[in-house]
Amino acid sequence: MxxxxxxxxxxxxxxxxxxxxxxxxxxxxxxxxxxxxxxxSALPPMGDYERExxxxxxxxxxxxxxxxxxxxxxxxxxxxxxxxxHTHTDVRLALGWLSVFVAAGTGLYGWKVDFEQSKPVVWAGVILYLVLTTLQTLYAYFIEGxxxxxxxxxxxxxxxxxxxxxxxxxxxxxxxxxxxxxxxxxxxxxxxxxxxxxxxxxxxxxxxxxxxxxxxxxxxxxxxxxxxxxxxxxxxxxxxxx
Structure with missing residues (x-):
């Protein structure tokens, strides 16, 4: 354009x-x-300049x-x-990526290991995922606002x-x-x-x-x-x- x-x-x-x-x-x-x-310094520069x-x-x-x-x-x-x-954005991205890695790792572990044997790790992964996503939501709502x-x-x-x-x-x-x-x-x-x-x-x-x-x-x-x-x-x- x-x-x-x-x-x-x-x-x-x-x-x-x-x-x-x-x-x-x-x-x-x-x-x-x-x-x-x-x-x-706060006011915009005088004169015309191109903008998208x-x-x-x-x-x-x-x-x-x-x-x-x-x-x-x-x-x-x-x-x-x-x-x-970009502190607020970095924190939200970090929490988001951590939850993605936890979910991916948990899913991969549950797929490779026997169901009964993998249940404790899978449960821990699910709980950690929920904690991370909750922290991300609370941070965005209460801190970043x-x-x-x-x-x-x-x-x-x-x-x-x-x-x-x-x-x-x-x-x-x-x-x-x-x-x-x-x-x-x-x-x-x-x-x-x-x-x-x-x-x-x-x-x-x-x-x-x-x-x-x-x-x-x-x-x-x-x-x-x-x-x-x-x-x-x-x-x-x-x-x-x-």
């Missing part, structure tokens, strides 16, 4: 630009070069949510922003500073009075001395209807989406969150 860069109408961009100007103005009043740097076209079925809120999640990961995992941490992105980067401000951002996403179903929506919740932690000294912490949340980012044909306005995500990231990075 040929790359396509879809333009955003001036009317769509003006609120975002207005928010950017207000954020920048507040930063200048505080006189913080660190805040200015955070805003500049993203097209979804607008009748499926799940499909639109997955498209937004993927676009957010691509945007935040750029080299100039954050290095994505709605987290779609965890990023980390190190900066130098007279000392080595570690910045870590965590982003959760949820989708809100449509109601008779409102369309389906996409909500983001971001938390940001800034620390030094290997995380022992906390320098700052902030949280922010924002929600937009899916129709803001997808047209009637299901084509995603990635530039508008990235502006929105950039504003949210800038807010938590300069401590203007909740």
């Amino acid at each position: 040929a790359p396509r860069n879809r333009k955003t109408n001036k009317g769509d961009l003006s609120p975002a630009r207005s928010t950017e100007r207000r954020a920048t103005g507040a930063t200048e009043q505080n006189g913080g070069s660190e805040s200015e740097s955070a805003i500049q 076209e993203v097209k979804v079925n607008t009748a499926s809120a799940t499909e639109m949510k997955h498209a937004c999640d993927d676009a957010l990961k691509r945007f935040l995992s750029r080299p100039e922003l954050f290095k994505q941490i 709605d987290i779609i992105f965890v990023g980390k980067r190190k900066t130098f401000d007279k000392r080595i500073v570690t910045e870590r951002i965590t982003v959760n996403s949820t989708s809100t179903p449509s109601t008779p009075t409102s369309p389906p929506a996409y909500a983001l919740s971001a938390s940001f932690v800034r620390s030094t001395s290997g995380g022992k000294s906390l320098l700052g912490r902030a949280r922010a949340r924002s929600e937009r209807g899916f129709h803001t980012f997808f047209d009637e044909h299901g084509i995603m306005d990635q530039e508008a989406f990235e502006h929105w995500v950039g504003e949210l990231v800038a807010r938590v990075m300069v401590g203007k969150g909740e």
Whole structure:
């Protein structure tokens, strides 16, 4: 599929630009070069650049949510922003592959060894398989939850500073009075001395209807989406969150 860069109408961009100007103005009043740097790095680069076209079925809120999640990961995992941490995915994959190996090994052992002789090992394999799959489910539900992105980067401000951002996403179903929506919740932690000294912490949340980012044909306005995500990231990075 040929790359396509879809333009955003001036009317769509003006609120975002207005928010950017207000954020920048507040930063200048505080006189913080660190805040200015955070805003500049969080917001997307100006100018046009090519993107692969993203097209979804607008009748499926799940499909639109997955498209937004993927676009957010691509945007935040750029080299100039954050290095994505895949701990949650790695844990789930490890538990999943372990359960597959246990099931395969148990089945192979039961096939090669006499039924009565193999029963203790087969029972142990079945129990271990159930434990691993249960742990995978519990981890995904209680620990990973709605987290779609965890990023980390190190900066130098007279000392080595570690910045870590965590982003959760949820989708809100449509109601008779409102369309389906996409909500983001971001938390940001800034620390030094290997995380022992906390320098700052902030949280922010924002929600937009899916129709803001997808047209009637299901084509995603990635530039508008990235502006929105950039504003949210800038807010938590300069401590203007909740």
